[in-house]
Amino acid sequence: MVEQQLSDAITAMHNQDSELAKRVVEGDHQVNMMEVAIDEACVRIIAKRQPTASDLRLVMAIIKTIAELERIGDVADKICRTALEKFSQQHQPLLVSLESLGRHTVQMLHDVLDAFARMDLDEAVRIYREDKKVDQEYEGIVRQLMTYMMEDSRTIPSVLTALFCARSIERIGDRCQNICEYIFYFVKGQDFRHVGGDELDKLLAGKDPKE
Numbered sequence: 001m002v003e004q005q006l007s008d009a010i011t012a013m014h015n016q017d018s019e020l021a022k023r024v025v026e027g028d029h030q031v032n033m034m035e036v037a038i039d040e041a042c043v044r045i046i047a048k049r050q051p052t053a054s055d056l057r058l059v060m061a062i063i064k065t066i067a068e069l070e071r072i073g074d075v076a077d078k079i080c081r082t083a084l085e086k087f088s089q090q091h092q093p094l095l096v097s098l099e100s101l102g103r104h105t106v107q108m109l110h111d112v113l114d115a116f117a118r119m120d121l122d123e124a125v126r127i128y129r130e131d132k133k134v135d136q137e138y139e140g141i142v143r144q145l146m147t148y149m150m151e152d153s154r155t156i157p158s159v160l161t162a163l164f165c166a167r168s169i170e171r172i173g174d175r176c177q178n179i180c181e182y183i184f185y186f187v188k189g190q191d192f193r194h195v196g197g198d199e200l201d202k203l204l205a206g207k208d209p210k211e
Contacts, residue, residue: 002069009076010102013083021080031073038066061182068175075168097141105172112176124183134173141166
């Protein structure tokens with residue numbers, strides 16, 4: 001559901017579709033309720049089954065992933081609220097680049113959820129590294145928007161809003177990276193948070209990162 005919420009939010013923002021934006025905002029409540037229900041189910045499993053080893057890691061990975069998805073749902077909600085309040089058709093040029101970034105993160109979210117369902121370590125590694133491309137795309141958008149603002153000071157309010165939306169979308173890539181780390185945790189039994197680059201490669205290969 002969160003994937004659809006995000007996709008609809010990007011579409012609503014780009015097309016200035018107020019009805020679709022309202023549906024996304026209304027749907028955020030259901031996302032929140034689903035998070036609570038799944039959390040409660042996981043707590044019951046821990047209390048009644050007392051899982052250990054890989055079973056416990058799976059439950060913890062699910063709890064953490066659900067929290068990430070709820071936050072992505074919040075981003076979709078904020079994008080739609082911003083689109084409803086701040087943008088008009090005259091701001092369409094500002095939204096074109098945001099759609100490209102948005103579609104990139106939607107695909108990234110789709111892929112990481114598929115990898116999580118299969119606990120596919122190789123795919124998780126690929127997606128983890130994909131976030132670098134999202135960051136580069138975001139940086140390009142920031143430069144473009146800053147140029148747009150300097151050329152016409154009247155666009156400052158709308159450009160600042162677009163920058164806020166771009167940053168929110170870029171953060172989705174970080175959320176997807178976090179989900180990748182939960183896959184690493186389940187499969188390898190190690191905490192990979194705050195690890196990156198060559199050190200991450202060595203850990204995933206089962207090597208000592210100090211080598």
